[in-house]
Amino acid sequence: MSQILANKPAPDITGLQDADWQNRLNQIASDPRMTEENTTLSSASARKVALPLIGIGIVGLVLTIIGAFSVNLRHALGAFEIGVFTALAISLGSLFWVMVFHSLNASWSITLRRQFENIASMIWVPTIMIIIVAAIEIFQGGVLLQWLNHSEEYNHLLEVKKPYLNANFFIVRIIIYAVAWILISRLLLGWSKKTDESGDRYYGRKARKLAGFAIPVFAFTTTFAAFDFLMSLDYRFFSTMWGVYYFASCGLASVSAVAIVATMLRRAGKLDGLVTEEHYHDLGKLVFAFTVFWAYISFSQYFLIWYSNIPEETAWYTNRQQYGWQWLFVVMTIGHFVLPFLLLIWRKIKRTPVLLCSMSVYMLLMVVMDMTWIIRPMVDIQSSAVESASNAGVFGIVLDIAGVVGVLGIFAGLVALKVAKSPLLPIKDPMLHESMKHKNYV
């Protein structure tokens, strides 16, 4: 008896033998849905989607650069930042979801996880763009970020915040963000791809360990990045809820983006039977949850500031409700919360791919409007009377759209190219079979 036990290899930490895992992999590989055709996208068909998007993106960015010289730099930079922070929200949120899936050992999401990983690993695009934004701000001595402007007369608030809001520390922080985001997302995608080749489940355990430590890193970097670029647009303003406010957009935008990518893949005849309406149901629940979460967070922030009535806080809202941006307040309350709440609460909408995809496109538009609500009014408020007179033309509106479409077009195009580079799902994940038969029992 003891001889038999000694010959048997010790089970690993999950209590399963190597042979058990091998059986699972064989079971997954022999599934009729796991064909080469169903799980890979040819780069030719990816290029068919990606090249027009990148083309539109380049046109948008060229228009933005023309606008920066012909209209004014502040307006162009504002429009560009709206796009950049939407793209950053999409990829940061995807990074967050990948880490959450790993650390919670989530099985329902495995057929969708590769798309989250793809979008997360494209975080270098918005990261390079925020470095460009920061470089312009620093070399121009404060375009939208007035606290970088040294020529201003003595200002007590600015003086008090100097230890945090100064150019040197700003550069250090941006380097930390860039390294952290790119490193984490590359590692997670890399290990996932290595599992595709070898079927070695220890990469998954590594990813799980990393995710546990990286979630706090993500939380701090996201919060402080939101402070640095969005909250400090008005250096007098402060809100402890700001990091969470931006994070709510991250969670929402990324799930919406993945729903769109999954729908496009299904329309191309891929992932048939692997991403089902059950997965859409769960994605829809997350879109719904983050719509409500965003509303809860943003109303709490607004409500406390409205009630306490402290001048430097209230100014943020009064600025946005007096200079022609009142309509955005209605868009935020009705368009970003009431309407999607009433629509997404229906089970049918969450479970129908086409309907959920349309809702996701709409929610991404709302995230863009949210960024507009944060960034765009500051352009007008900080511009002098002469400059804002030049904004009023049609080209001002064209510039706003060009900046956003430019960034998002290039980002979406690069994501589409990335999707074709690896199988559309982690084909040798040891838990894949659970995701393949995933079902909502409610």
Add this chain to the structure above:
Amino acid sequence: MSMIKEMMTTAADYFPMLLRKQAPKFVTESGNPVYGIVAEFDETPKVFKAAAQVRDAGYSKWDVHTPFPIHDMEEAMGIKTTKLPLMAGGAALTGLCIAVVLQWGTTDILYPTVVQGKPFEAWQPFVPIMFELAILCTAFMCIFGMLALNGLPRWHHPLFSHERFYRVGNDRFFISIESTDPNFDPIKTKQLLEKAGGTDITLVEDVK
């Protein structure tokens, strides 16, 4: 129409002093009304397949009793989604309206009150109450609506007069078809359950 009848029956269960129950359709020799027919199964796949057969035979007032939850049983039984979410949504709207009327009505219309120098028509302070009252009404509707729909709590169930039924907590599966079902027929229903593979098929009385 059948829904009203059903509600009346439920009400008669709870308030026998107010409503008289309809005369039972089937009565045993001892004079007790028939509750229904119970069939016993000893394996999960058997009860699962039998449930599908009962569903296809067009029965509506019947149930499967198992020691543990069985996945996809709701499909095998043909159970439709509950109306509870709609009821809860209605309750939420009601709560929202009550909050709006009580707050605007009192502090803006009936007796305009200055609070912290905020405008009378300010909507911001009312939002938390609107939210809370909507949630409260939803929660109440979820609990009490659920109880009303499934007929709980109750003192006793006729199935407990069937001695073998107690094994449902241990190692047996049961299908019970109630006599109030329009398709119910003591002989045909019994034949159906026999064909579906049930054993120990028993007529259960509603003992008073």
